[in-house]
Structure formats: C-alpha cells, structure tokens
Amino acid sequence: MTTIERIELFHVAVPLTAPFYPSWIPGYPQTESRFTLLKMTTKDGVEGFAAGNAFENEREGLGSLLGPYLIGMDPTDIPRVRQLLREASFLGWHNPWIEAACWDIKGKIEGKPVYQLLNPDLPDPVTAARVYASSGSIKPIGKRKEYLDRIREMGFSAVKLRVHDFDIREDIAVVEAARRHVGDVFVIGVDANQGWRVTLIDDAPTWDLERATDFGKACEDFGVRWLEEPLDMHAYDDLAELRRRMSTLKIAGCELNAGWHEARIFIEKGSFDIYQPDATFCGGLDTSREIFRACMERGLEFTPHTWTNGIGLIVNLHAFAAYPERRLLEYPFEPPGWVPEGRDAILEEPIGVSSEGTIAIPQEPGLGLRIGRKRLRRFGRRFYRMNTVKLAVNTIRKKGLRTALELKKKKQARAQSGG
Ligand SMILES: [Mg+2]
Incomplete structure (x- = not known):
C-alpha cells in the first residue's frame, strides 16, 4: 500500500494568442486558459496530476481543506478517494476533478494506462x-x-x-x-x-x-x-x-x-x-x-x-x-x-x-500526461504545498502532541485497513 506524502497546488494561466469568445458565455472575451493544477506525490515518489478549470484564483484557500483530507490516504483506493472528496464538498468545495490524479498514480503503480x-x-x-x-x-x-x-x-x-x-x-x-x-x-x-x-x-x-x-x-x-x-x-x-x-x-x-x-x-x-x-x-x-x-x-x-x-x-x-x-x-x-x-x-x-x-491515446502507465516542467514554471504559480511532516507540525500546534499522535495512529490504521 502507498500513501500520499505531498500535495502541491498551482494557479495556471496561459495567455491565448487571440481573444476567444465562448458561445456559452455570450460577450465574454477569454484571454487566458486558466486552471488549478494538482500534483500529488506518494511516499514512493509516484506523481499524479489533475486539473480543474478556473475563472481566476478562486481556489486560493483550497489547500488548507485538501491537505488534511488527502495526505496520508491511499490514492489507489478510489472508493475511499471518492468518499473523502464528497466529505470535503460538504463545506462548499465541489472538486471532482481531483480524482483523476489518483487514477494517474494507480495506473503508474499497476503499469497500465488508465483506460485499461x-x-x-x-x-x-x-x-x-x-x-x-x-x-x-x-x-x-x-x-x-x-x-x-x-x-x-x-x-x-x-x-x-x-x-x-x-x-x-x-x-x-x-x-x-x-x-x-x-x-x-x-x-x-x-x-x-x-x-x-x-x-x-x-x-x-x-x-x-x-x-x-x-x-x-x-x-x-x-x-x-x-x-x-x-x-x-x-x-x-x-x-x-x-x-x-x-x-x-x-x-x-x-x-x-x-x-x-x-x-x-x-x-x-x-x-x-x-x-x-x-x-x-x-x-x-x-x-x-x-x-x-x-x-x-x-x-x-x-x-x-x-x-x-x-x-x-x-x-x-x-x-x-x-x-x-x-x-x-x-x-x-x-x-x-x-x-x-x-x-x-x-x-x-x-x-x-x-x-x-x-x-x-496515451499507452504509458497512468494518464500519460507529459507535464512540461519548464512550462509549468512559466505559466504556473504554486500557491500551496503540504507534506506529512508539515501537516504533523500543524496538527501538534493546534491539537497538542498527545491528540496529534492519536490521530496519526488512527489515520495509519484506517489506510492499512483499506477504508
Ligand atoms: Mg456541449
């Protein structure tokens, strides 16, 4: 079993070569392609990516919700991923796009393209x-x-x-x-x-x-x-x-x-x-x-x-x-x-x-996304980064050492039991 060790979120804004007028937003000149990019990394270094369409930088605060939800979970357990994203949505953040990053990781681990x-x-x-x-x-x-x-x-x-x-x-x-x-x-x-x-x-x-x-x-x-x-x-x-x-x-x-x-x-x-x-x-x-x-x-x-x-x-x-x-x-x-x-x-x-x-159709394991690292640096701005250590420090600060250790134990047991 693997778990999520780190998550990163980026605002991506790519300038368009000319204004684009989408028929579904009459009169609106779209000048950039904008989305939130999620990068998840497992404790074994497997990376998964997903993108959620964005209007501006409206997901600025999303990381503080997602971090505690996603870090430490098993990304290959898709029913569990769905359940966690559903729970996070009760607070008003509906982010189904994130799930694709878990399929990306699952495919890489199993050595199969996601469609298979x-x-x-x-x-x-x-x-x-x-x-x-x-x-x-x-x-x-x-x-x-x-x-x-x-x-x-x-x-x-x-x-x-x-x-x-x-x-x-x-x-x-x-x-x-x-x-x-x-x-x-x-x-x-x-x-x-x-x-x-x-x-x-x-x-x-x-x-x-x-x-x-x-x-x-x-x-x-x-x-x-x-x-x-x-x-x-x-x-x-x-x-x-x-x-x-x-x-x-x-x-x-x-x-x-x-x-x-x-x-x-x-x-x-x-x-x-x-x-x-x-x-x-x-x-x-x-x-x-x-x-x-x-x-x-x-x-x-x-x-x-x-x-x-x-x-x-x-x-x-x-x-x-x-x-x-x-x-x-x-x-x-x-x-x-x-x-x-x-x-x-x-x-x-x-x-x-x-x-x-x-x-x-990409045949490599996972989604087969080839994210250009230089391109991400050029068009993206990382606005959130969290890993297990930082999350643990945050939890100790807020809940105290004893409670933080209890929570950690429970989270590990939960991930190992597959649900
Ligand atoms: Mg349509």
Missing part, C-alpha cells in the same frame, strides 16, 4: 480516437465556411457548430449554410449550450420545448446527427419528450450534471441518445465509468465533454477509450484564440490531430 483500468475487458489496446472539430464561438457564416475548409484539410470528417441567437431563423441559417458548404457526407452536430446558461456579460436565449422541437426538426432537414444540450440540464422530462419527437436527430447532454444520481434520472426517463459526462466536473472517472456501464447495457452512446484544457481532454480521452462502442470525441478547436498551442500549453507537446482525424 476503467475497462479491463477491452480485447486490445486502443491506440487512436476519432475526433470531431468542436467549434466554440458564434461566427459569421463566411468565417464559419473558412473554418470548415480548414478542418477538412486537417483531416476532420465531423464538426460541432454552435448556435445562440434569440432569433431561431439565424440559428437555422448557420446549420443550412454549413450543410450546403460541406456536402452530405460530413458529420454535423450542433450545440445549443442551454444546459447551464451563463449571462455574466450578455443575455442568452432560453429555449423551451417548442423552440427545441422546431430547431430539432430543422436539424433533421439538414441531416444533423446530434443536438447537444437543447434544454436546461435538469429538464429531464422535456428532454425525454424532445427525444420522442425526433425521428433521426440524436439528443445529447449530461456534460456538467452532478454525478451518477443525475445521469441515472436521464437514463431512466430516456432523455438522451448520447451521454457526455465530463470527468472533471461530473464526479470523476469513476462516475464516468458508472455512466458508461449503464450506457453499454442499454446500447446508448457515450462520448465525454472535453472542453477545458489539454489535461481535461486527456482525462476524458481515457473514459472515451474505455468505452467499447467508440464513435467521435470532442476536440476543442476555434482559431485564432482556442488552438492546441494554448489549450495544451502545459504539456510538453500539444495534442495534434492526424490526417485521418484522430488523436493518439
């Missing part, structure tokens, strides 16, 4: 994932046509468009223009970003079942394969009704829903054809596995949301690789602002797309 741990029944190594170009902004049709030409040249055979206009005719015009431009064979998906509306800068339209139905029917006319998040993330019944009303269009969602208990409602009600839980938001890779097992049993599609940063893309790539019926995975790409160089800047190399429209 998630699904040991896969017959062969899964080396590549077919990806679709996921656009991220609302753009004039002329600019979108340039984008479509570019991704086709790169090797993509599928795209996801964004629509976010108050006028449905504008939204339909985007789909129609794209279909006419790329011809009949190219796969098109559309994301309405209605699941978790953000109105920080500009207001955003709110779709109801009728608007989603009208738009969905138009999508069917233009051979769109799937419509993503056409209604609120908790509109379980209306999503199910929308799905019943469609004949060829698939309904997708569940990207930021909170864990299995919400995914289960969608599944029971029949809300989606395609499930897209993001392990960094939805409860961790263990939750992704719970959801994909349910999808496997019912013949539903599973393809995680990946739009955070290069680390989030790789974490979710492992969940995707573990699913036997793989189709298309999201590859976030919206030049000039959101390109692999910025998105993956903390990695030694950006995640590139092959001329066949695929990305490589």
Whole structure:
C-alpha cells in the first residue's frame, strides 16, 4: 500500500494568442486558459496530476481543506478517494476533478494506462480516437465556411457548430449554410449550450420545448446527427419528450450534471441518445465509468465533454477509450484564440490531430500526461504545498502532541485497513 506524502497546488494561466469568445458565455472575451493544477506525490515518489478549470484564483484557500483530507490516504483506493472528496464538498468545495490524479498514480503503480483500468475487458489496446472539430464561438457564416475548409484539410470528417441567437431563423441559417458548404457526407452536430446558461456579460436565449422541437426538426432537414444540450440540464422530462419527437436527430447532454444520481434520472426517463459526462466536473472517472456501464447495457452512446484544457481532454480521452462502442470525441478547436498551442500549453507537446482525424491515446502507465516542467514554471504559480511532516507540525500546534499522535495512529490504521 502507498500513501500520499505531498500535495502541491498551482494557479495556471496561459495567455491565448487571440481573444476567444465562448458561445456559452455570450460577450465574454477569454484571454487566458486558466486552471488549478494538482500534483500529488506518494511516499514512493509516484506523481499524479489533475486539473480543474478556473475563472481566476478562486481556489486560493483550497489547500488548507485538501491537505488534511488527502495526505496520508491511499490514492489507489478510489472508493475511499471518492468518499473523502464528497466529505470535503460538504463545506462548499465541489472538486471532482481531483480524482483523476489518483487514477494517474494507480495506473503508474499497476503499469497500465488508465483506460485499461476503467475497462479491463477491452480485447486490445486502443491506440487512436476519432475526433470531431468542436467549434466554440458564434461566427459569421463566411468565417464559419473558412473554418470548415480548414478542418477538412486537417483531416476532420465531423464538426460541432454552435448556435445562440434569440432569433431561431439565424440559428437555422448557420446549420443550412454549413450543410450546403460541406456536402452530405460530413458529420454535423450542433450545440445549443442551454444546459447551464451563463449571462455574466450578455443575455442568452432560453429555449423551451417548442423552440427545441422546431430547431430539432430543422436539424433533421439538414441531416444533423446530434443536438447537444437543447434544454436546461435538469429538464429531464422535456428532454425525454424532445427525444420522442425526433425521428433521426440524436439528443445529447449530461456534460456538467452532478454525478451518477443525475445521469441515472436521464437514463431512466430516456432523455438522451448520447451521454457526455465530463470527468472533471461530473464526479470523476469513476462516475464516468458508472455512466458508461449503464450506457453499454442499454446500447446508448457515450462520448465525454472535453472542453477545458489539454489535461481535461486527456482525462476524458481515457473514459472515451474505455468505452467499447467508440464513435467521435470532442476536440476543442476555434482559431485564432482556442488552438492546441494554448489549450495544451502545459504539456510538453500539444495534442495534434492526424490526417485521418484522430488523436493518439496515451499507452504509458497512468494518464500519460507529459507535464512540461519548464512550462509549468512559466505559466504556473504554486500557491500551496503540504507534506506529512508539515501537516504533523500543524496538527501538534493546534491539537497538542498527545491528540496529534492519536490521530496519526488512527489515520495509519484506517489506510492499512483499506477504508
Ligand atoms: Mg456541449
């Protein structure tokens, strides 16, 4: 058994080459890719990494909560990790993204890539994932046509468009223009970003079942394969009704829903054809596995949301690789602002797309993240560092020597008993 000896937290901010305007935050110019990076080190020196999307430096105080929770625990005991993260969330910090670092360590110790741990029944190594170009902004049709030409040249055979206009005719015009431009064979998906509306800068339209139905029917006319998040993330019944009303269009969602208990409602009600839980938001890779097992049993599609940063893309790539019926995975790409160089800047190399429209699945033990140490120094600022000795000193100061020793004994016994 191993235990966590040290944890470190970094604010990472990578300047983008140009401002990026995400369709899901209308009017907001994003100028940096920001996230919190967690580095965990075991007593044997095995390192695990995870990243949680951030707006600014809002996780400044997270370490003082996480340190006592995580130091001394067995990172390979995933049910225990989940339980501890759940307990920490009772104080208002919901941080499921952290769990990926434990899978990273578990894979390194067991000598297997994480996707094989998630699904040991896969017959062969899964080396590549077919990806679709996921656009991220609302753009004039002329600019979108340039984008479509570019991704086709790169090797993509599928795209996801964004629509976010108050006028449905504008939204339909985007789909129609794209279909006419790329011809009949190219796969098109559309994301309405209605699941978790953000109105920080500009207001955003709110779709109801009728608007989603009208738009969905138009999508069917233009051979769109799937419509993503056409209604609120908790509109379980209306999503199910929308799905019943469609004949060829698939309904997708569940990207930021909170864990299995919400995914289960969608599944029971029949809300989606395609499930897209993001392990960094939805409860961790263990939750992704719970959801994909349910999808496997019912013949539903599973393809995680990946739009955070290069680390989030790789974490979710492992969940995707573990699913036997793989189709298309999201590859976030919206030049000039959101390109692999910025998105993956903390990695030694950006995640590139092959001329066949695929990305490589890491085969090395763990997540296969190659964190560039120089890059981390350049873009990251460490704001928390804690190890067993420092934690012990803190505990002695606050609780007294006798109580600190008792707590240490209990923690060790607990870790050794596996729970
Ligand atoms: Mg989406």
